[in-house]
Amino acid sequence: MPAASTHVFHRQLQHTPPVAVSGRGVYLTDADGKSYIDASGGAAVSCLGHGHPDVLAAMHAQIDKLAYAHTSFFTTEVAETLAAQLIRTAPQGMSHVYFVSGGSEAMEATLKMARQYFVETGQPQRTHFIARRQSYHGNTLGALAIGGNQWRREPFAPILMPATHVSPCYPYREQQTGETPQQYGRRLAQELEDAILEKGADRVIAFIAETVGGATAGVLAPVPGYFKAVREVCDRYGVLLILDEVMCGMGRTGTLHACEQEGVSPDLLAVAKGLGGGYQPIGAVLAQGKIVDAMRAGTGFFQHGHTYLGHAVACAAALAVQQVFERDQLIAQVRARGAFLQTLMQGSWAEHPHVGDIRGRGLFWGIELVQDRAKKTPFDPARKVHARIKKEAMARGLMVYPMGGTVDGRYGDHVLLAPPFISSEAELTMVVERLGSAMDAAIAAV
Numbered sequence: 472m473p474a475a476s477t478h479v480f481h482r483q484l485q486h487t488p489p490v491a492v493s494g495r496g497v498y499l500t501d502a503d504g505k506s507y508i509d510a511s512g513g514a515a516v517s518c519l520g521h522g523h524p525d526v527l528a529a530m531h532a533q534i535d536k537l538a539y540a541h542t543s544f545f546t547t548e549v550a551e552t553l554a555a556q557l558i559r560t561a562p563q564g565m566s567h568v569y570f571v572s573g574g575s576e577a578m579e580a581t582l583k584m585a586r587q588y589f590v591e592t593g594q595p596q597r598t599h600f601i602a603r604r605q606s607y608h609g610n611t612l613g614a615l616a617i618g619g620n621q622w623r624r625e626p627f628a629p630i631l632m633p634a635t636h637v638s639p640c641y642p643y644r645e646q647q648t649g650e651t652p653q654q655y656g657r658r659l660a661q662e663l664e665d666a667i668l669e670k671g672a673d674r675v676i677a678f679i680a681e682t683v684g685g686a687t688a689g690v691l692a693p694v695p696g697y698f699k700a701v702r703e704v705c706d707r708y709g710v711l712l713i714l715d716e717v718m719c720g721m722g723r724t725g726t727l728h729a730c731e732q733e734g735v736s737p738d739l740l741a742v743a744k745g746l747g748g749g750y751q752p753i754g755a756v757l758a759q760g761k762i763v764d765a766m767r768a769g770t771g772f773f774q775h776g777h778t779y780l781g782h783a784v785a786c787a788a789a790l791a792v793q794q795v796f797e798r799d800q801l802i803a804q805v806r807a808r809g810a811f812l813q814t815l816m817q818g819s820w821a822e823h824p825h826v827g828d829i830r831g832r833g834l835f836w837g838i839e840l841v842q843d844r845a846k847k848t849p850f851d852p853a854r855k856v857h858a859r860i861k862k863e864a865m866a867r868g869l870m871v872y873p874m875g876g877t878v879d880g881r882y883g884d885h886v887l888l889a890p891p892f893i894s895s896e897a898e899l900t901m902v903v904e905r906l907g908s909a910m911d912a913a914i915a916a917v
Contacts, residue, residue: 494521509692510902511872515889516749526791533787550781553790562736566760570781574717574743577607577754590767602679607687621880643828652694660700677711682729685718689885690837693857699735721745725833750786809833836888849883857884859913869905
């Protein structure tokens with residue numbers, strides 16, 4: 472469809488994307504009949520693939536009963552059931568779930584929850600957030616302010632609240648020669664402690680981090696012990712720990728919550744994408760009991776809200792997704808398929824002259840591309856290697872999630888893979904074959 476003939480305000484205004492008309496399993500099909508393997512789950516969303524019959528049936532059943540009731544008047548049975556399910560499987564200490572419509576809304580809600588918690592507990596002087604460089608927490612103004620991606624922030628910087636950004640856990644580029652992973656993690660925790668003390672220990676509300684970094688830096692998994700050290704620093708100064716698992720959570724990294732692998736429980740945990748698998752817009756904040764208790768004992772309410780909180784059909788879809796996870800033992804399958812995918816990638820690209828790093832967990836992987844492997848030199852941003860790879864992959868019937876600015880918001884290219892949990896070994900093999908061909912073609916044209 473020509474760009475001039477559409478009235479949709481598309482993300483890219485110079486080109487209109489293909490028209491998707493159907494989806495089944497790991498495949499999407501466009502209006503021309505071309506099929507694509509959805510190896511990125513859209514944006515790590517479609518964990519059950521497309522057209523899953525159990526989820527569709529649950530949504531139909533809920534629509535027949537009740538589609539919508541505003542949460543200032545009613546709760547719904549399906550929202551209560553979903554919340555109970557999420558708390559049953561939540562990190563230790565979580566007591567309540569706040570439902571929203573997506574990841575940015577979830578992160579925005581965590582900021583307000585954290586601030587109101589300190590207002591309710593007599594610490595209104597706490598007004599500052601600390602997050603990390605090269606992080607991504609959403610596109611609403613609060614979430615963008617704590618995010619650390621310079622390209623996304625730059626046009627809106629004058630209207631963003633101030634926040635402090637410390638180093639990401641990025642061992643490929645920032646772990647020093649001779650430094651063990653544990654030493655590197657402790658150094659980062661010390662940097663956080665120094666930032667808290669510089670700002671004033673009684674002025675910081677929270678430290679915010681993606682448990683496993685997502686789209687901005689291409690799947691940054693923490694080194695062992697990093698988050699335990701961070702948790703200790705936060706506890707030492709009464710600072711809340713907010714973990715953003717919008718992309719990496721809900722089974723994506725091989726456990727339901729990525730923080731399970733770190734042995735920590737945050738004060739607030741944001742989830743979204745894999746919660747509902749893309750069948751309806753939904754996100755959630757899981758909150759520790761102390762947060763809820765403080766509000767209940769104080770004003771008695773959370774001073775925040777949206778029209779579609781706890782939407783009944785969205786909750787029905789998410790509940791069905793979570794039930795399929797358990798019934799079909801899909802989290803264990805994520806670990807097994809993830810190990811298979813890792814072996815394929817390492818076998819194909821471990822010695823590739825332009826693949827600098829292959830990193831990830833479960834079915835969440837990033838491939839960082841470099842011009843010079845030995846020096847880790849990124850490609851010239853003007854070459855737009857990531858955009859070329861996306862174009863070449865689409866031409867081969869493959870959807871992946873390439874991004875630029877991996878290193879510092881300007882330099883660097885990576886490809887993110889987040890295939891559905893239902894992917895077969897044969898389908899994952901096709902992903903690696905098609906992506907390898909796309910990368911080679913894109914780099915050859917640079």
